[in-house]
Amino acid sequence: MPLPLLAIAAALLYLAAAGLHLMHILQRKPRLSTSVIALGAIALVCHALVAWSSIFDEHSVHLGLYRILALISFVINLACISWLVRWPLQNLLIVLLPLSASTVLISAFAPQTGSTPEALGHGLLLHIASSILAYAVLTLAAVQAVLVAIQDRQLKQHRATGIVSFLPPLQLMETMLFELVWMGVVLLTVAIATGFLFVDDFFAQHLVHKTVLTLVAWVIYSTLLWGRYQLGWRSQTAARFTIGGFLLLMLAFLGSKLVLELLLQRG
Template identity: 80%
Template sequence: MPLLPLAIIAALLYLSAAGMHLLHILQRQPKLSPAVLTMGAIALACHGLVAWFSIFDEHAVHLGFYKISALISFVINVACIAWLVRRPLQNLLVVLLPLSAAAVLVSAFAPHTGTTPEDIDSGLLVHIASSVLAYAVLTLAAAQAGLVAIQDHQLKRHHATGIVTFLPPLQLMETMLFELLWAGVLLLTVAIASGFLFLDDIFAQHLVHKTVLTLIAWVIYSTLLWGHYQLGWRSQTAVRFTLGGFALLILAFFGSKLVLELVLQRS
């Protein structure tokens, strides 16, 4: 399948949808318009095809640095759309759609790295799927935390301007943040547990830094959830814990893949 035309179409539609949605927000029309939804849906379909055929071919599965980025950004968008059914997360699309455009282009144009055999067993598949889902949901949580930080900062100074004027009330924003955190931590727990169960040695030399950083991130997220429900932690405390945990996940996942595949030339 010709992936380059699909990737270009997806990127152009993502950027067009993001620009139109931003314009609507500035015009105080924060709801998603039919035009934005249509462009986003077509872009997402093209993105999904690019991600699938970039990763899977007749002989191997390509889970390298470039290819997995397109898959993760696709899952992030799907997770955001799923959450939109019950929560107003549409403001996140202004950031997510341009990043998705970049990811789908990189996936289509970049070389294969991190190739693995095609016959992945079911246990490893559970680990990969839960890891990608956890990263996607926690990415949404990090983006939501950024909006909460801006909103809380401006409200405390009685200077609510810009995008803050279009956001839901701070209490609802925090509620959405903790809902995303709960879902992300549950998925991350499944990913860690399946890693211990199905990987040959989760503390092998090439995996130990990834495992340790992920476990520390899990502890940070879990501590935040405990502190929120037991001690009433919220707003800036929640933001700091959320972004700190996410920074460790970025280092664990993309940092390790960057070093192993692009610097050390290992799968």
């Protein structure tokens, strides 16, 4: 099947799965149904094919903004599915599936940007892979943090309406959040370490802002984990730190990509 048709199929299936899951939630059926799982699984396969075909060809690797966003959203979905085995994170799919639909369409139809290196060394591949995994896990953490903040505020106001009424207990939501942050920090640490080891001129002019913002985000996440276990931080404080760190990471990644590829037209 041609790439554009695969992308359209993936997007439609993602939106159908999100709509069906939302309808089940409103009907007070928060568990994932077989239909949602089937639609999501087929969409994920189509998404994988689109991401692979967009990034890899016989002679080069395309790491432009639009292509890498599709890959990151695919990894986010895989990470969420992996955590579903342990934690009830299915409510995150209401946000993640529509986002995946948009990234897969952009990847297939947007013009190619960025450089196309012919080969990547093993060290650089490790840096890229750990960076993508860190972004994926910390994106899940950011969405979870938003839900925790909303849930905490409504509980303090003695009302729990909308999707909050279907969420697990706040203590469990916080436990899930901190587990995601822990895993994200470990992956981000690997990404930073491999960047220093394998990326040429990690503090070069076109990378320095990305490096500094990423390091600041790492400090924010690490401070949050320290505060959790030393000072008992939770709920709103945890949400603010998590979302703040995520915004810095996105500014580091998307900001540098937008400037270099779309404004300066560099890789």
